[in-house]
Amino acid sequence: MIGFSYKRFNSILLFAIAFSLFLVGNDIKAESCGSLIYDLNSDLHFSNAWQFRKGDNLDWKELSVEESFWVSRNIPDYGISKTENISGYHWYRCKIVLAENFIQPKKPLGLHLGKVRDIDETYFNGVLIGKTGSIVPNMEPDFHKERIYSIPSQLWQMGDNVIAIRVYASGYQQGLKLVPHIGAEETLIRKQYSSENLAIGFGYLFILMGIYFLTGAFIRGLRGENIFFGLFSISIGLYTLIRTQYRYEFFTSFVNSYTFELMILYPLPAFFINFLIFHLDAKRNLFVIAYEVFLAILCLSVPFIKSTYGWNLSISLFNYSLPVAMGISIFYISKDFRQNLPKLRFILIGLVGLLPTILIDSLTALEILSLDGTIYFGFFFFLVLISVQLSEEMVASLQKYIEMESELIRMEKIKTGFLLNISNEFKTGIEKISTVFGKMKTSSSQAKSDKKSWESLDAHLHNTIAMIDEAVLLRKLENKEYFPELSTFEITTLIQQCLDYTEKRLEQKRKTTHISVQPKSAMIQSDMHLMTVIARNLIDNAYIYTDKSVRVDIEFQISPGKFTFSVSDEGLGMNHFEQENLFKKFIRGQKNDSIPGAGIGLTLVKAAVDCLNGEIRVKSSEGMGAMFVVTIPQGKS
Structure with missing residues (x-):
């Protein structure tokens, strides 16, 4: 908390x-219009004694005008007038007097007017130096832009200089919001953006x-x-x-x-x-x-x-x-x-x-x-x-x-333990049935037509026992209770035995399956039980989820310090969701719900690979088949 x-x-x-x-209330030192200026390198703010007149006449931009009808105003002069309607054109003029020996500016000067309501044209000594907004062909007011206009150096002259601002107000608000400010143009722009x-x-x-x-x-x-x-x-x-x-x-x-x-x-x-x-x-x-x-x-x-x-x-x-x-x-x-x-x-x-x-x-x-x-x-x-x-x-x-996840994990362990206890009892019964069928098979005379049925029944019994053994093995691997036993064995024989087991159990003798082992008759040092589990389940998976006519490739290759085992097919492949949940328990493939299985095969493969300090990668996309690649360090666990 x-x-x-x-x-x-x-x-x-x-x-x-x-x-x-x-930030918004700082006062500034301001000059009055008509003041005598000696140095153009200093910042000049003109607030007082501006001449104001409502109406419009382009001659009012010139240096000299008849000022008898003009009134004096101070800037800022912004907002809604309580005494007169200011909408339309009006002008502001400010005279700047340069001394005879005034100091020339070191940098180009600019005029910062700030925000003007709504449209303006600004003149210096009768020359247009900038404008914002427009009236024709369309009304385009802009009362937000900070006006900064360049004052060409050749326009300055000794004696009288005049800033003339022609303003058009399209509503009740009018005027200049900030005190006009003359200074180095580069500094004015930088200050505006930094503000x-x-x-x-x-x-x-x-x-x-x-x-x-x-x-x-x-x-x-x-x-x-x-x-x-x-x-x-x-x-x-x-x-x-x-x-x-x-x-x-x-x-x-x-x-x-x-x-x-x-x-x-x-x-x-x-x-x-x-x-x-x-x-x-x-x-x-x-x-x-x-x-x-x-x-x-x-x-x-x-x-x-x-x-x-x-x-x-x-x-x-x-x-x-x-x-x-x-x-x-x-x-x-x-x-x-x-x-x-x-x-x-x-x-x-x-x-x-x-x-x-x-x-x-x-x-x-x-x-x-x-x-x-x-x-x-x-x-x-x-x-x-x-x-x-x-x-x-x-x-x-x-x-x-996190607490719910921990509780789910605990409940899953209880459920898995309960199922395994039942499975062990079931396995004992299946083994006894298998023994009885074995005696009946050897003791009784069999017709050739019955032999195939006996073999199929025997394969299914052994498969059921193997499934229960794998469930027990998975629990040991998850609980870190299994310790690999390293031995040296021929990988080609192991792969062929796993393939024969799958084809016999599924009654699929495929001609489209290809095995490639490099080098031939390769001997490896690893845990034979775990390698059998990995090979059998990956081959099983390829056969179960593909049609009999689909090509399946089983490859094994030894490289320095490690070996790579892969099983690939040209079947329907998997989408992104299926790949995300591929190694989770009890989650089956989405292609056909009628396919038999307990949903722990690939989970067991992943656990076995992890136990051998290896890694497993999957390459697949819908309609492009799938490839499982297992890489395991040789002689390490």
Whole structure:
């Protein structure tokens, strides 16, 4: 059990929120438009005394304009105006005065405007230096891109210089979100991307966490809570990444990227609610289904929205629906609360940290607040706590599984012992019957027609005794009670005896069986009993699962320090599932259920090979036959 301190988590939460506010709330030293500038190598922020005018006239980009109808404004100048309708075109102008002996810039300069609502064209001394978004042929607003425009060095001149920004607002929000900043272009770009490293790192972390739990869900048998938590975490990761300038690595159009952003945002409440339902073993009700239908409609409508009015309406509807998601979550959490408290303790603490950041992020999306970044800490805090909750349960489930597996092994040993005890009694009876039949066979006169029947009966009796002996041998091998006895013997004779035994028992005298031993009359040093078991069962297997016309190859080859024995056929082969369960006890081949056998032959072969410190490999595919290859060190066990 993992210890937990409420004070500690509260401290972490307060620190995360305070740190995020610190990141977005740093003040900067700003110049006023019209200020005299001596050095272009220093960072210049122009916040005060910008000239503003509603309307549109391309002559306003020029160095000198009539300013009697212009009003003074400070930047940032962003949001919804309470006094006038700013939608449509409006202009911002800032004059920069270079001293007579100003210091030339050492590096190419750039202008960082930040985010502009919605479309802009930016001029320096009457020359267009950059633009973002377009009105014709289609409305393509982009209020997310961080504008960084190059200022050609030849445009700078001693005395007056003017930045003129032509802005088109397609909705109620308008203006410039950040203080315009002139500095070394390379440094501006590097700072912009480095400022988003934290968000990008969190995004990839969330995606990896989601993949981990999705993988765990499939490994553990499609557990619902792991699936929905994985989808929830991956969606948060994608949402985090798309909120950075990283979006332009994947999308050339802001409209498409913003559509994708909203379509991964809207399913998040449904993923979390379904996670709760599965985690608490609850049932989905009509409210959940209705809410999911609403979110689905909202999500599917996003690709058809092409205006900022539509986006704002869609986001507002989503925000208004969040209390419904909270109500549904509270319903499931409060239901059987005492009973489910062990499953909820970390989730509840994570929610305490997450909900304020979701509210802040939603207000930021509506541009009522400007606190980017808090959502990353909130989701990280929340996902880590859910991960701890699920990990605890995964560990507990694994321990329970291990205990069940141990119990199954114990029960299997009891079952095997019981069956072997019965088999030993059965073997004693069969041996007595075999003795009686042997006396009858030698003492009575037999017709030629009866001789074949006597031989077949004798073979079946010996096969039954051999099956019982093999079951006893398998138990000894599994319990490490069998100790190999090394001897030197001729392998060709052993293989031929095993083949004769199989053909006699199955009454199959095949002409399509080929034996190859290299070198001929090879002598090997190993346990003769185990080698007989290996050869007989592999040959038996090839004969049982193939037609009489199918070719069977038996090969043996000696190489330095080891020998290789293989049996291959050109039969139906095996699929992947059959190969996975090939050496498990009591699992038969799937081709024909009427084929006789106890289902321990290949299990015994594997145990015998392991006892001799060897290895067995299988090569097979459906319709392509099968090959069993046994490699054993010579004279070792």
